[in-house]
Amino acid sequence: MKRIFSNLALTAGLLAGTQAGAADLFQWQSNSLTYLYGKDFTVxxxxxxxxxxxxxxxxxxxDNFLFVDKIFYNGEADANLGANTYYGEISPRLSMGKIFGQKFEFGPITDVLLAMTYEFGEGDSESYLIGPAFDLAVPGFDYFQINxxxxxxxxxxxxxxxxQITPVWSYTIPVGKSDILIDGFIDWVVDNDSNAQGTYHANLHFNPQIKYDLGKALNLGAKQLYVGIEYDxxxxxxxxxxxxxFDSDQNTASLLVKAFF
Incomplete structure (x- = not known):
């Protein structure tokens, strides 16, 4: 699996090399920091x-998406990870429409992609994911994709x-002089796997954020500073x-502050 990821990265690099310059390669980027505080987590x-x-x-x-979490445990250490840990994912996707220079559209589908994810962290958490993805035009949504x-x-x-099936979405609701942004993902692992090391059971992770654009409300700039909650x-x-x-069903919410830069 590592070889597959390396070959795909090399192919993407060769494709990139055919472009005239950086202005043709890069279209936009976004970076942010989020602080979360929550209780009632399980495991x-x-x-x-x-x-x-x-x-x-x-x-x-x-397109590409990545995140890295630094997680601090308050008042109680994890038996395996100690007082804090980290976890991250790197998720590149290759667009068939962009690569071949033609539209891959039918019905609500606006593009067909090859999606990949590398999961990493402390402990035994390294995984490689690969499969087809679709960008969808769903009325009212800023974007909607399913991987x-x-x-x-x-x-x-x-x-x-x-x-695993992973929908990702974003939806904006105007409220007064500002907006509420609802975005997030679902990771649905649909089947089980067992071996000598144990059983990995089918599971569903629903993780939306509901955020108020405080920066826009305070005339500090739209889409810069959000406050709200993350439901998990x-x-x-x-x-x-x-x-x-053993309780492994998690149902909790965290206070959230998110800043873009």
Missing amino acids: NPQIQQTVTFEHADAWAYG FYQRHTDGNRAGDNVW YWKDKYGIKDSRF
């Missing part, structure tokens, strides 16, 4: 503070070769089946 310690760096961009042959992934691990743990529902978290002996 890991109940109280958590998280600082998240996010980057998103579009370029001549697709289909086949998950791959190093083969020494459960969760290898299972399918995770059925059978980490693929651990919930039971009366």
Whole structure:
């Protein structure tokens, strides 16, 4: 799987090299920092503070998204990870419409893409995901995409070769002189995998953010400073089946402050 990712990265680089210059390659980018404070998490310690760096961009042959979480456990250390940990994902997508210079549109579909994700962090959390993706035109939404992934691990743990469906969306609601932004994702792993190391159970992670554009309300600039909440529902978290002996169903919300730069 690592070789597949390396070959795709090389192909993207060669395609990029055919362009006249950076102005033709890069279309836009966005960077932000988010602070979260929440309680009632499961599996890991109940109280958590998280600082998240996010980057998103579009370029001549697709788009990229990445984030890195630094997670602090308040008053209780994780048995495996200690008082804090980190987790991140890198998600490049290659656009068929951009690569071939023609429209891949039918019905609500506005583009067809090859989506990839690399998951990393402390502990046994490294995974590689790859599969088809579709950008959709859904009335009212700023954007809506759906990604289909086949998950791959190093083969020494459960969760290898299972399918995941990941919708991602953004929706803006005007409110007075400002806006409420509702965006987020769903990670739905649809099947199980078992091996000598254990069982990875099908699971559903629903993670929207509801944010008020405080910067716009205070005349400091739109889409610069948000406050709100992040809701986090995770059925059978980490693929651990919930039971009366061990609670792995997560249902919590965190206070949020997010700044773009």
